Amino acid sequence: MAVLLQAGDIFDFTIDVEEGVVGGASIDAHGTPLTDEVLALAKSSDAVVLGAMGGPKWDGLDYSIRPERALLALRQELGLFANLRPVKLFAPLAQASTLKPEVVAGTDLLVVRELTGGIYFGQPKGVTTEPDGTERGFNTLVYTTPEIERIARVAFDAARRRRGRVTSVDKANVLESTELWRRVVTRVRDEEGYGDVELDHVLVDNCAMQLIRDPRQFDVIVTTNMFGDILSDEAAMLTGSIGMLPSASLGGKVGMYEPVHGSAPDITGQDKANPLATILTVALMLRHSFDQGAAADCIEQAVERVLEAGPPHPGHLRGEGQRGGVQGDGFPVGAT
Amino acid sequence: MAVLLQAGDIFDFTIDVEEGVVGGASIDAHGTPLTDEVLALAKSSDAVVLGAMGGPKWDGLDYSIRPERALLALRQELGLFANLRPVKLFAPLAQASTLKPEVVAGTDLLVVRELTGGIYFGQPKGVTTEPDGTERGFNTLVYTTPEIERIARVAFDAARRRRGRVTSVDKANVLESTELWRRVVTRVRDEEGYGDVELDHVLVDNCAMQLIRDPRQFDVIVTTNMFGDILSDEAAMLTGSIGMLPSASLGGKVGMYEPVHGSAPDITGQDKANPLATILTVALMLRHSFDQGAAADCIEQAVERVLEAGPPHPGHLRGEGQRGGVQGDGFPVGAT
Numbered sequence: 001m002a003v004l005l006q007a008g009d010i011f012d013f014t015i016d017v018e019e020g021v022v023g024g025a026s027i028d029a030h031g032t033p034l035t036d037e038v039l040a041l042a043k044s045s046d047a048v049v050l051g052a053m054g055g056p057k058w059d060g061l062d063y064s065i066r067p068e069r070a071l072l073a074l075r076q077e078l079g080l081f082a083n084l085r086p087v088k089l090f091a092p093l094a095q096a097s098t099l100k101p102e103v104v105a106g107t108d109l110l111v112v113r114e115l116t117g118g119i120y121f122g123q124p125k126g127v128t129t130e131p132d133g134t135e136r137g138f139n140t141l142v143y144t145t146p147e148i149e150r151i152a153r154v155a156f157d158a159a160r161r162r163r164g165r166v167t168s169v170d171k172a173n174v175l176e177s178t179e180l181w182r183r184v185v186t187r188v189r190d191e192e193g194y195g196d197v198e199l200d201h202v203l204v205d206n207c208a209m210q211l212i213r214d215p216r217q218f219d220v221i222v223t224t225n226m227f228g229d230i231l232s233d234e235a236a237m238l239t240g241s242i243g244m245l246p247s248a249s250l251g252g253k254v255g256m257y258e259p260v261h262g263s264a265p266d267i268t269g270q271d272k273a274n275p276l277a278t279i280l281t282v283a284l285m286l287r288h289s290f291d292q293g294a295a296a297d298c299i300e301q302a303v304e305r306v307l308e309a310g311p312p313h314p315g316h317l318r319g320e321g322q323r324g325g326v327q328g329d330g331f332p333v334g335a336t
Numbered sequence: 337m338a339v340l341l342q343a344g345d346i347f348d349f350t351i352d353v354e355e356g357v358v359g360g361a362s363i364d365a366h367g368t369p370l371t372d373e374v375l376a377l378a379k380s381s382d383a384v385v386l387g388a389m390g391g392p393k394w395d396g397l398d399y400s401i402r403p404e405r406a407l408l409a410l411r412q413e414l415g416l417f418a419n420l421r422p423v424k425l426f427a428p429l430a431q432a433s434t435l436k437p438e439v440v441a442g443t444d445l446l447v448v449r450e451l452t453g454g455i456y457f458g459q460p461k462g463v464t465t466e467p468d469g470t471e472r473g474f475n476t477l478v479y480t481t482p483e484i485e486r487i488a489r490v491a492f493d494a495a496r497r498r499r500g501r502v503t504s505v506d507k508a509n510v511l512e513s514t515e516l517w518r519r520v521v522t523r524v525r526d527e528e529g530y531g532d533v534e535l536d537h538v539l540v541d542n543c544a545m546q547l548i549r550d551p552r553q554f555d556v557i558v559t560t561n562m563f564g565d566i567l568s569d570e571a572a573m574l575t576g577s578i579g580m581l582p583s584a585s586l587g588g589k590v591g592m593y594e595p596v597h598g599s600a601p602d603i604t605g606q607d608k609a610n611p612l613a614t615i616l617t618v619a620l621m622l623r624h625s626f627d628q629g630a631a632a633d634c635i636e637q638a639v640e641r642v643l644e645a646g647p648p649h650p651g652h653l654r655g656e657g658q659r660g661g662v663q664g665d666g667f668p669v670g671a672t
């Protein structure tokens with residue numbers, strides 16, 4: 001909030017901010033991870049900044065009412081089909097990576113993850129019990145041509161603003177749904193005037209290897225919801241600092257912005273949480289939702305300068321609070 | 337073959353070996369990646385050693401008749417539900433890793449991947465076209481209690497022969513099928529006398545991070561077919577040498593053994609392919625299918641000694657031939 005206000009002062013804009021609780025904090029206050037009021041607030045805003053949500057306190061709850069349900073519901077209700085996760089190594093933090101500096105130095109890639117389709121939301125799903133007591137759990141991975149087309153366009157457009165290369169990741173040699181994915185991504189490139197963008201296709205298992213072998217080979221990676229979940233976290237960890245990475249979820253009227261990390265409940269109250277990912281998240285919001293590119297640049301440069309002056313406690317940068325998944329309670333900032 | 341014969345001489349056993357072609361070589365010879373004859377040969381053997389299969393030559397074919405179909409069919413026909421992928425850093429190769437030596441040194445984990453279920457084989461699947469031309473691709477992720485129970489037992493048994501820890505990997509916070517997975521794995525531990533084995537559960541995205549952050553925290557990782565595909569390749573690459581890693585697929589009457597790497601068609605005919613993973617695969621076969629543990633130990637020690645004397649060309653160790661997936665043509669060795 002301090003950074004947002006300061007940026008507004010310097011660049012002469014005002015953003016009205018309202019706060020609402022979601023996730024763990026909402027469960028405690030209202031018995032549900034996302035209230036209708038907060039959802040309405042989010043929908044009526046221009047942008048939402050989302051804090052990390054969840055933590056050991058709510059781990060015993062049924063999955064259907066856990067903190068992360070709020071996140072999934074917000075993504076779907078706001079139509080945020082495109083999740084952009086830039087993974088950039090800040091030079092002063094090269095040492096924080098568990099990879100050799102000469103391998104990660106200069107890493108600058110963008111994961112474009114499909115966010116409202118695929119196996120996260122596909123129907124049918126559930127667990128059934130057969131007469132003999134055998135349980136059967138199932139989920140459906142499904143993609144349609146329009147869903148693939150629109151995320152492919154986001155990736156190609158992003159590549160044009162970067163180094164002009166898209167790597168589409170699938171498991172086309174096994175999964176028919178991703179065979180369709182590969183075919184449609186190729187068609188969008190060839191038939192919608194993206195001939196200037198270079199496109200290649202990599203299998204997900206190979207991509208998981210290549211990210212470690214040579215992360216600099218990638219510019220834009222576009223992939224499904226599930227593969228994007230895995231690969232973007234893997235890619236984030238290459239930088240040694242998932243406490244540094246912002247993300248943007250776009251596609252609807254309202255954009256949603258989140259740090260990639262969890263809420264690190266293991267360091268609650270110790271006054272050493274690293275706010276840089278959230279600050280960079282605000283920069284992303286200013287750029288994508290409010291057309292304040294200069295303010296965004298300024299914030300990002302300020303972060304770089306802070307890091308050059310000496311990195312924060314390395315424990316924070318490594319995302320040590322992450323084990324066990326999403327943690328802590330969160331709040332959205334509706335900005336209208 | 338030379339190593340197998342030599343080991344038989346020293347340890348006084350004979351293994352009858354028959355060869356058959358699968359994958360690319362079979363497509364060329366018979367128009368199909370797996371003939372009934374070769375399948376029957378595999379079924380009538382005690383063990384199968386499978387070479388890497390596939391390559392650019394067959395990339396244009398429809399996925400339904402590509403080389404890798406042979407692999408999937410063999411796994412299913414032979415009932416090989418448990419894929420064991422040991423990931424061990426050979427000390428002399430620590431430098432080949434892109435991770436810092438102090439992070440990877442001592443890495444010794446085992447990925448136990450479910451191999452005949454999950455989204456690889458779940459029905460329904462396919463691509464349909466709606467009247468307006470929209471295509472819809474879908475696959476089904478499905479697991480039943482017996483499928484989860486048996487792979488959990490394999491993991492717990494393996495952990496007992498190692499350091500006594502199992503990490504089960506799922507996406508229980510999103511996928512109902514893996515919520516069932518988590519519940520059943522826990523029940524097998526608690527109710528089937530595996531109380532001496534330590535069990536924890538990690539989300540797949542977090543696991544992808546933790547493998548890079550600190551691979552030594554893992555002993556046995558047990559997971560679904562799809563997650564196992566991704567995570568085992570990621571884990572393999574940590575060692576910097578996927579050209580070094582063998583794997584065993586067990587569960588039926590016949591065991592199948594494969595190197596993890598592809599067939600690296602980019603170095604065909606250059607006489608510099610690294611045979612060590614295949615040699616280690618033979619060791620695994622001797623141990624698991626022929627109860628020749630002493631011969632297996634001997635082969636593994638011989639490999640270590642070769643590496644101490646000076647590693648092979650680093651290019652091979654890095655699995656450079658992997659990009660684009662499984663490659664080259666392969667052959668199984670039926671051993672009766």
Ligand SMILES: CC(C)[C@H](C(=O)O)[C@@H](O)C(=O)O
Binds near residue numbers: 068071072229541
């Ligand atoms: C909390 C969880 C539902 C979520 C996801 O899987 O999408 C998280 O891992 C993420 O990547 O934002």
Ligand SMILES: CC(C)[C@H](C(=O)O)[C@@H](O)C(=O)O
Binds near residue numbers: 205662
């Ligand atoms: C070739 C392909 C079908 C196979 C798989 O996905 O199982 C391979 O990647 C592997 O891991 O053995």
